[in-house]
Amino acid sequence: MIPGSDVRLGYQEDFHRLESALPGAGVPWLHERRAEALERFMEQGFPTLKHEDWKYTDVRPIAARRRSPAAGDVRLDARAIVPFAWAGHQLVFVDGRYAPALSRPGGLPRGVRLLSLAAVLAEEPLMLEPWLGREAVPARHGFEALNTAFMRDGAVVWIGRGVALAAPIYLLFLASGAPESAVYWRNLIVAETGSRATVIETYASFDGAAHLTNAITDVSLESGALLEHYRLGREGDTAYHIGGTRARLARDSRYASHAVTLGARLARHELDAVLDAEGAECLLNGFYATHGQQHVDNHTRIEHRAPHGTSREWYKGVLDDRSRAVFSGRIMVHPQAQRTDAEQANHHLLLSREAEADSRPQLEIYANDVKCAHGATAGHIDETALFYLRTRGLDESHARGLLVYAFAADVLARMRVAPLRQAVEQQLAGRLLAGESVKELLK
């Protein structure tokens, strides 16, 4: 038997057992896609270190055993979500399902729809066919295939033509179910022509269980649309997270992604931005802080397919203890994408000798009139700066904490949604400056 094939058979068994109860079960094209995805998974299994794109991330702790979809029988109290609740339109999802009792979508302006994927699949599945049907991005690896096979719920965010939505949309995804279960999320964000909106995804887990969250978000920006998209990983240190964001940018649209990972034992986020038409612009802002045995992998791809596109990619990571971070930044400039302006930077601050960072910029440029710059560094705390703060009477640990905080300052400052930025700052400062008052630092 092929190694891991019994685990695969387990997934197949789960699929046959559960498919008829998944949303959209009666929709023929969706059934086809699901069955096809499962087949793909049965052939490919999970990625291994032999796959170029997974060279530094060992998913064996996830792949070693069958992870059945969470049963969804846990009832969460509204108080449980208070730490994640901010003012805005909020949808809460627990263990693979929309939780209407915990959600507060609030009044939405005309032209904005905020729905659960399961509800759309039940009532108007055709709306989703362009993203989930034949045209869907094919699964690149086993996790994506499983996501399509088992997806149960997620958010559908639709910002209508010309609508400027003032308050952010908060999507909260929680894992609280049985240990070693899996939760599949599939989200869709569509920003129609000339619209503007802010969408915030937060992933969190409650107990110390080794849940796997497998989440994919498709993002579509039509011409002139503007989307601020935050993705915040705040899972417990035993959780696993494999996520993907796939954004497609039409003419003159602007997409800003802020991807923050502060939790999980192993977290990977694949971010694809395709600049499909002239004048599109993307900002990929990223931050991760790891400690203990954490492993964080950011795998990004920016594709310039049309002239006059701009991309800015700035990722920073702080690594402590024996933790490890991987950053892959691929920028592809197609022959027709003249006058592309691309910049990429990835900086690591290493707080311990055992921490390890791998940074892999990959520039593939097939056009001749482009500006393309990239840089990567890995360094330690600046001794002069540390000395400076200590000569002001600050304890060494306090001084170190402040300098780590200072390292992250520019990435954090780019996050324009104040309550969210403050939540990240608070979590970071709380970890860095244990015992010190951080209230005034965060003003």
Add this chain to the structure above:
Amino acid sequence: MLSITNLKVNVEGKPILTGIDFEVKPGEVHAIMGPNGSGKSTLAQVLAGREQFEVVDGRVRYFDQDLLALKPEERARRGIFLAFQYPVEIPGVSNIYLLKSALNAARRARGESELDAMDFLAIVKDKMKLMEMPEEFLYRAVNEGFSGGEKKRNEILQLVLLAPRLAILDETDSGLDIDALKVVANGVNSLRSPERSFVLVTHYQRLLDYITPDRVHVLAGGRIVKSGGQELALDLEQRGYGWIENQEGARA
């Protein structure tokens, strides 16, 4: 207050200070002058506790303590302050946060209560007036985007706020225009008292036009080669450092 005996310091394995002796009494102002590379800045930083600089010999007494056994933060809390030649930029950390943390650390060490936000603000605003710094500097990140002169002013603002017992100024005058120099000197002079001492490290004499030293020491090749009163600084101004180094060479 401060007594340095035969201090020898290596930096990255190279001897930089090769035997320093001098003594600072309460209320005195000492100027350390000397050409570039003479070890002035190393001396200033060693006194503040720079750990990368290796003390290979000698003793430094500060009141009744062995100064060299103390960490930089312990020295700070016992009243030693170093104004940096190149103040460090710390993005994301506001000036007011650092000022308050520093002042409260010193107060705790003296057994005083920490200041609340209101009291602190009143004190710091008063000192900012003295340093002719607009209030917005409180809320900007520490030294980030400050001009050279603003950074130096910010150092002296910290100095007047913390009111240390021993202030060491490392080339605070370099890069300052005459107006900024006067403001800086004014800040320093406002602190002069019979209990408080100063060590001014400087390449030029002009700071001493505004802050009158009790003693001037000339550092060359890692040791003090000449000491005198204020007139020594004027001599150096007129004749440069060459004649002292030549004199030394002749003696050696």
